[in-house]
Amino acid sequence: MERDPAGSMFDTDELVINMGPQHPATHGVLRVVLKLDGEKVVDADVVIGYLHRGVEKLTESRDWTQIVLLTDRLDYVASAAANLAYVETVEKLMSIEVPRRARYLRTILAELQRLASHLVWLGSHAMDIGAITVFLYCLRERELILDLFEEFCGARLTYNSLRIGGLPQDIPSGWLPKVLRFCDVQDEKLVEYETLLTHNRIWLQRTRGIGVISGEAAVAVGLCGPTLRGSGVGRDVRKDEPYAAYAEIPFDVPVGASGDTYDRYLVRLEEMRQSTRILRQAVEGLPEGPVMAKVPRLIKPPAGETYHANESPKGEIGFFIASDGKSTSPYRLRVRPPSFCNLQALPQLVRGHLVADVIAIIGTIDIVLGEVDR
Amino acid sequence: MAENDQNPTGSGAPRPPAPAAPAKAAGAAKAEKAPPAPPGPPDPPPPADLAVPAFLEALQAALPGAVAQLSYFVGDWTVIAAPGRLHDLAAHLRDAEGARFDYCSDATAVDWLGRPGPRFDLVYSLYSTSLRHRVRLKARVDDGEASPSLAALWPAVNWLEREIFDMFGVRFEGHPDLRRILMPDEWQGHPQRKDYPLEGPGELIMERPQDWLRLGQSIRESEIE
Numbered sequence: 001m002e003r004d005p006a007g008s009m010f011d012t013d014e015l016v017i018n019m020g021p022q023h024p025a026t027h028g029v030l031r032v033v034l035k036l037d038g039e040k041v042v043d044a045d046v047v048i049g050y051l052h053r054g055v056e057k058l059t060e061s062r063d064w065t066q067i068v069l070l071t072d073r074l075d076y077v078a079s080a081a082a083n084l085a086y087v088e089t090v091e092k093l094m095s096i097e098v099p100r101r102a103r104y105l106r107t108i109l110a111e112l113q114r115l116a117s118h119l120v121w122l123g124s125h126a127m128d129i130g131a132i133t134v135f136l137y138c139l140r141e142r143e144l145i146l147d148l149f150e151e152f153c154g155a156r157l158t159y160n161s162l163r164i165g166g167l168p169q170d171i172p173s174g175w176l177p178k179v180l181r182f183c184d185v186q187d188e189k190l191v192e193y194e195t196l197l198t199h200n201r202i203w204l205q206r207t208r209g210i211g212v213i214s215g216e217a218a219v220a221v222g223l224c225g226p227t228l229r230g231s232g233v234g235r236d237v238r239k240d241e242p243y244a245a246y247a248e249i250p251f252d253v254p255v256g257a258s259g260d261t262y263d264r265y266l267v268r269l270e271e272m273r274q275s276t277r278i279l280r281q282a283v284e285g286l287p288e289g290p291v292m293a294k295v296p297r298l299i300k301p302p303a304g305e306t307y308h309a310n311e312s313p314k315g316e317i318g319f320f321i322a323s324d325g326k327s328t329s330p331y332r333l334r335v336r337p338p339s340f341c342n343l344q345a346l347p348q349l350v351r352g353h354l355v356a357d358v359i360a361i362i363g364t365i366d367i368v369l370g371e372v373d374r
Numbered sequence: 375m376a377e378n379d380q381n382p383t384g385s386g387a388p389r390p391p392a393p394a395a396p397a398k399a400a401g402a403a404k405a406e407k408a409p410p411a412p413p414g415p416p417d418p419p420p421p422a423d424l425a426v427p428a429f430l431e432a433l434q435a436a437l438p439g440a441v442a443q444l445s446y447f448v449g450d451w452t453v454i455a456a457p458g459r460l461h462d463l464a465a466h467l468r469d470a471e472g473a474r475f476d477y478c479s480d481a482t483a484v485d486w487l488g489r490p491g492p493r494f495d496l497v498y499s500l501y502s503t504s505l506r507h508r509v510r511l512k513a514r515v516d517d518g519e520a521s522p523s524l525a526a527l528w529p530a531v532n533w534l535e536r537e538i539f540d541m542f543g544v545r546f547e548g549h550p551d552l553r554r555i556l557m558p559d560e561w562q563g564h565p566q567r568k569d570y571p572l573e574g575p576g577e578l579i580m581e582r583p584q585d586w587l588r589l590g591q592s593i594r595e596s597e598i599e
Contacts, residue, residue, distance in 0.1 A: 049556035056541075057565055061572055092448050219477050219503055222530025233503060235477075240506050303416050304447040307499045307510060309479065320497060322484050325416075336480040336499070344533045373556060 014042060021050050025128045025359045028369030032346070032358065039354045044347040048340075051373035059333040064090055064164060064299040067333065072158035074335060075371040078117040080109045080149070081312035082335075082371075083162040088243055089308040089319035090164045093301040100245075101289040102166040107245040107282045108179065109152070109161060110310075111275045115186060116145040117313035118272050122193060125265075125363035129206050134196055141189050144182050151175060164299055166292035176283050183276040190272055197265070207261040211349040211361040214259060221348065222341045225315025226271060227365050230256035230264030237311035249281045261364040268366075300328055307336075314338040314366055335374060339367040417454065420446035427451065427507070429473040436470065437462055452510040460496075460513040461522040467500060467511065468527050475500035475509065478524070481534035483542045487568040492516040494544055498524065498531070515544055523549035541566035 020031040029050035035043040055074065059067050071086045072079040084106055091098060098106075123138030146156045151172055153161045161167070197203045213223070218231040228235055236253040238246040254270035256263030303325030309318035315338030322332040342365045349365070350358045420426060424446060430453065434441050440459035445452040455463050467475045480499040487493060492514035501508050515521045523546035525532045535546045536555040543564035546552055554561060563570055 049554075049558070052556045054565060057572060095448060220529050222478060222528070235503050241508075304418065305452070305484075305497075305510075306448050306450050307480065307508075316479060318480055318499065320480060320482055320499065332484045334480070334482040334497075336482075340533065341530060344530065 019355075019358065021047075026362060027124065027367055030343075030362070030367070030369055030372070032362075034350075034355065034358065036355065041350045041353055041355065041358060044350050044358070046343060046346050048343070048369070048372050051369045053374065055374040056333055056335060059330055061329060063328050064301070064330065067330070068162060068164075069158075069160055071335075072160055073370060074337065074374060075117075075312065075314060075317075075339065075368045076157060077120045077368055078113050078313045079158050080113040080161050081117070081310065082317060083159065084110055084244065085308065085310035085312065085317045086319055087162045087164050088310065089306060089321055090299070090301060092308050093304065093306050093321060093323060094164075094299070096165050096293050096295060098166055098293050099290045100287050102291045102293070103245045104282050104286045105167055105171060105291060106162065107249065108279060108286075109149075110244065111278045111282070112145050112148060112179070114313045115272055115275050116142050118268050118275075119145075121268065121313075121363075121366045122265075125360075125366075126197060126203075128359045128363045129203065131196065131200075131203065134193055137189065137192060137196075141186055144185065148175070148178060148182060151178075163292065163295075165295035166290070170291050176286070179279060179283055183279050186276050187273070190269065194269065198269075204262065206357075206360055207265060207364075209258075210261040210353060210357050211364060212258065212260045213345065213349060217348070218259065218345070221345045223315070223345055224338050224341055225311065225313070225366075226264055226268045227315060227342050227345075229254065230267045230364075231259035232256055237309050237316050241309065243308075243310060245282060245285075246278075248285070249278055251278050251281075261360055264364050298328060301325070309336070312338055314368065314371070315342060335371075337371045337374060339365075339369075339371040340374075343367050343372055417443060417445040417452065418447050420444060420451075429467075429470065429507075430509070432470060432472060433463065433466055437466055450508070450510060452512055455511065455513040457514070460511070461524065461527075464498070464511060464524050464527055467509065472505070473509075474502045474504050476528075477501040477503050478528035478530045478534075479508075481524070481531050481538065483538045483544055483566075485542060485566065485568045492519070494542060496521055496538065496544065517543075520545040520547045522547050523552075525549055540564065543567065 015036045017034050017036060018031060019034055020026040021029040026032065031047040033045040033047060034041055055070050059070060062070065068083055068086060071082040074082045119138040119142040123135035126134035149159055150156050152175065153159050213231055215231040215233045218228050219233055232255050234253050234255045239253055251274045254267050256267050301323040303323055305322040307318055307320045309316045316336065317338050318336030320334040320336065321330050324331040346361065346365065349361050426444065430444060430451065433453070437459070440456055440463050441453055442456040443454040445454060453463060467473045478498060479501050482497050484495040484497065485493065486495060494515050496513045496515060498511040499508065500511060513521060521544060523535055525535060526548065532550065533555060535549055536551065536553060538544050539546060539552055540554040540557050541564055553559070557565065
């Protein structure tokens with residue numbers, strides 16, 4: 001218990017409150033135990049695990065091909081990104097060369113997924129702070145992406161869109177022009193979001209200088225993805241360790257300057273622009289050919305271990321797989337969940353801020369509890 | 375809590391035999407095949423014509439005897455630490471010129487149950503944001519043995535080691551906040567261990583939830599005392 005140093009008549013006891021696990025702004029079942037001094041956050045403890053389904057344990061009793069389904073359910077607003085990271089890790093383990101057309105199509109799917117995920121992020125982040133219009137706008141554009149996915153693989157949320165060695169099927173005819181048309185719509189609508197938010201005085205006051213983290217501290221605490229790039233660290237797995245077709249497609253990696261919530265917002269908006277740029281180039285450069293490599297019917301990687309990382313919309317998603325070379329399921333499969341690693345920085349981001357800012361900061365680190373808890 | 379941690383089914387409670395039996399039978403059948411190949415990662419040595427990266431050679435020169443083995447597989451280098459030298463290796467890899475592994479991507483463990491020697495592999499995936507290269511650091515610990523925590527070197531490791539503790543029951547010395555993270559605090563056992571049944575702790579929790587809760591309650595009380 002701390003007394004007011006001025007010795008006033010008001011005691012300043014610390015108050016402990018639970019935010020969540022049932023709270024709309026915690027984006028799922030996240031519980032944050034806040035220690036408050038008045039309206040100010042003194043400390044925070046993050047309690048997770050409410051959505052733990054034991055995905056890593058389950059993979060040990062599933063076939064290699066069945067695990068793609070489980071990866072859908074990690075980050076359920078960006079399931080294609082987790083699919084891609086998983087199948088690429090198995091391909092690395094088995095040294096499978098994926099056809100060039102499949103790599104391009106994977107890039108297209110991954111970027112569509114990035115846009116869909118960022119749209120959900122922007123909509124919910126803005127709604128948490130009080131701008132409801134943006135949410136409706138964002139879901140309107142996301143609907144177009146879901147339609148594209150539905151046409152490609154029949155599903156709208158958990159796509160199961162990739163196979164080890166390539167894609168389950170080639171794209172339907174007339175799909176690529178629709179992707180291009182969507183890119184035009186998206187670029188046009190992005191201006192609308194910016195008109196609503198970027199110079200909006202309320203938005204600036206709610207996000208500028210909130211949740212500041214330096215680049216050095218961000219690297220040390222293991223932030224990844226746009227949350228790390230907002231602090232000025234130009235780390236992007238697509239550039240640094242290229243996979244799919246990213247090595248052949250030029251794009252820029254935007255970085256922020258001050259590492260606050262506003263910078264992370266700007267970084268993600270610019271990433272959405274870069275995503276449409278990548279999509280256009282990938283559609284234009286899409287080569288002809290098969291979409292599936294020659295893969296044995298029974299997948300049985302050799303004994304060994306590997307780690308492979310991708311840039312999911314949330315950050316570096318990695319799979320560490322140990323295979324014993326004997327069974328048809330992994331001996332151990334570990335997901336490096338970007339949301340989990342980003343969430344770890346929450347206590348140090350919220351310290352010293354007001355309770356209302358905690359909402360903004362949870363929004364800005366863009367978590368999905370399905371991935372945090374696995 | 376220490377004794378209970380080692381027991382996947384809870385302290386002294388009647389263990390439901392049904393889920394564990396098939397797993398044991400399968401293990402026994404495997405063991406009968408002579409000679410049984412020891413389970414465990416093969417950790418293949420690097421091919422002779424492959425140049426070892428300079429930072430790994432510098433590491434071996436700077437800390438003689440600390441590297442038990444170097445391994446190379448599908449493009450990944452792995453440094454396997456000699457017993458008790460994990461922290462030295464990690465500190466060197468983080469700070470040395472030419473290594474600069476300032477980012478710890480991932481930390482996890484693998485339970486090689488039945489392997490001769492230590493049971494668990496601790497695996498740290500390191501990355502350098504300035505030099506853009508990767509390496510994996512591996513240490514072996516046995517059941518009940520503690521490993522030095524690397525959370526002071528990379529704060530990112532804090533939650534990752536908590537998860538290893540939660541899922542595998544490996545303790546970390548010097549960890550700032552070693553609590554369970556994904557499972558409830560009163561949970562018995564460590565789910566990612568190979569001898570932990572996939573179905574969970576069995577009928578104990580399904581049929582008599584009060585017993586389960588009382589168990590957790592008594593642990594908390596004993597800790598307070």
